[in-house]
Amino acid sequence: MGGILVCVSGPSGVGKTTVCKRLAQRLDALLSVSITTRPRRSHEVDGRDYWFISRKEFERRLEQGAVIEHAQVYGGHYYGTPAEPVIEALAAGRVVILEIEINGTIQVKRRFPDMVGVYLTAPTTEEQRSRLVGRAADSPAAVAERLSKAEQEMGQARACRAYQYFVVNQDVEKTVLELERIVQEKQRA
Numbered sequence: 414m415g416g417i418l419v420c421v422s423g424p425s426g427v428g429k430t431t432v433c434k435r436l437a438q439r440l441d442a443l444l445s446v447s448i449t450t451r452p453r454r455s456h457e458v459d460g461r462d463y464w465f466i467s468r469k470e471f472e473r474r475l476e477q478g479a480v481i482e483h484a485q486v487y488g489g490h491y492y493g494t495p496a497e498p499v500i501e502a503l504a505a506g507r508v509v510i511l512e513i514e515i516n517g518t519i520q521v522k523r524r525f526p527d528m529v530g531v532y533l534t535a536p537t538t539e540e541q542r543s544r545l546v547g548r549a550a551d552s553p554a555a556v557a558e559r560l561s562k563a564e565q566e567m568g569q570a571r572a573c574r575a576y577q578y579f580v581v582n583q584d585v586e587k588t589v590l591e592l593e594r595i596v597q598e599k600q601r602a
């Protein structure tokens with residue numbers, strides 16, 4: 414396959430979604446839309462942010478082998494990457510971006526050892542907290558849960574060896590440029 418598969422992970426509130434959207438625009442890349450069993454937030458659109466499906470439907474897709482990777486995240490909800498669009502885009506030589514968590518990235522790494530793994534980090538925990546609170550999507554308890562997980566996840570990200578790059582997201586534009594440079598370097602390799 415000719416394309417390049419990029420997995421972007423990082424703690425909640427670090428700005429992954431914004432970075433991935435801008436990177437996808439700049440590289441004319443496919444930004445994969447995941448399936449999830451988590452309830453839709455009010456600003457989210459089905460088919461744009463996620464495909465919101467039932468647990469039964471999710472399990473059916475797993476059985477069909479229609480997902481590349483999947484994981485159970487906060488609150489026990491399932492998230493997964495639909496295989497078909499990703500495989501097609503890679504076959505067409507495109508860059509494909511997956512915004513997924515660590516366990517998913519580990520699965521992708523096994524299947525596509527040549528993937529590029531990027532772990533985004535927040536400049537400070539305080540900054541991350543204010544972004545989460547500002548987003549107002551989660552209850553205070555959920556914010557606390559996400560923050561305490563952030564530290565633990567960072568250690569896991571380093572230990573799992575699926576990520577070659579750890580990038581501090583201090584400034585979105587700079588981060589996007591850095592990721593663009595990483596992908597272009599891979600394209601030249």
Ligand code: 5GP
Pocket residue numbers: 422423424425447448451482483484486487492493494512513514515516517518
């Ligand atoms: P949120 O519910 O805030 O949209 O996302 C929660 C977490 O799930 C984020 O860390 C996000 O990167 C991760 N995630 C989203 N889609 C997928 C997916 O398809 N697979 C995996 N493994 N994680 C995902």
